[in-house]
Amino acid sequence: MRILLTGTSGQLGHALLQTLDSIGTVIVPERRTMDLSQPEQLRQVIRTIQPDLIVNPAAYTAVDKAESEPELAHTINATAPAVMAEEAKKLGAALIHYSTDYVFDGSKCDAAGNLLPYAEQDPTAPINVYGQTKLAGEQAIRQSGCRHLIFRTSWVYSLFGKNFLLTMLRLAKEREELNIVNDQWGAPTSAGWLAEASASIIAQIIHAADQDQWWEQHQGLYHMTPQGKTSWCGFTQEIMAQAGKLALFSKTAPVVTGIPASQYPTPARRPVNSCLDTHLLAQHFGLAIPTWQAVLENCLQRQPQNNHHSGKYN
């Protein structure tokens, strides 16, 4: 199977490169020859490579900057996936694409005000430009008629790249106290776990006796996060507890104090509730979904002392 993979300098693309390598022939064009802000260039690259599968973790992910660069964010997050889908359809190829909890406004709750996880079919209502552009990407793929899987995920971290986990591990060495938002809720998700779950689904596609039947049964949109929920503050406390046990920093862990998001203003609004219901993913693909704490533990335990980034669940 010829797999065209995007975004390998990013957290998820980096992890996918490691997991997909054993499944098929992974083709990774250089960024300058396949720039997603140049959709026609992208179209030509796909026509030249003629992949069986396109896996697209690349995205414009600078949530705050997107507020002032809506056109660029739209081209990368909506137009480029639309081109991938069109070309996949023409080639008879499939497209695996990643989206976000930010397609929702974060207001889902019961009558008592308890937050409820979002199901795939719940109405979308993004409250920032990034979420709007990612939703437009989803819609273009779904309307294209190509074989596709779209995985919505949340709060992605890794030992590679730039992310909340690495920022907290750095701050743990520098600060005595951390003030972290405690009124936004979601499931932290490691890029390594996402890549392993994706790879196991791609293996199912490859081994399906009847491809038409497989796609008829499974094509669609799925939520892909670990189980459970926490706040950014709760996530930080767990990072400190687990990293402390693994002696990832030599000083005493900083005191972590919760603050409301209103004390940490950002250009883009973020949903209060980012929790995604993952029952459909578990049911369709027979995946056992671990807790977010177990996924974090798996990621941190694989932190090599020499900061070499390969390994499961990183």
Ligand SMILES: NC(=O)c1ccc[n+]([C@@H]2O[C@H](COP(=O)([O-])OP(=O)(O)OC[C@H]3O[C@@H](n4cnc5c(N)ncnc54)[C@H](OP(=O)(O)O)[C@@H]3O)[C@@H](O)[C@H]2O)c1
């Ligand atoms: N990070 C999160 O918390 C989060 C949460 C929910 C959903 N998601 C979704 O999960 C997926 C993976 O996210 P991630 O955290 O792995 O992203 P990331 O680390 O920010 O990586 C993004 C990747 O996209 C590439 N890219 C950006 N603009 C490009 C362009 N014009 N042409 C080609 N490549 C381009 C980047 O390349 P350069 O390095 O060259 O810029 C990088 O490789 C994305 O679809 C994202 O929307 C992420």
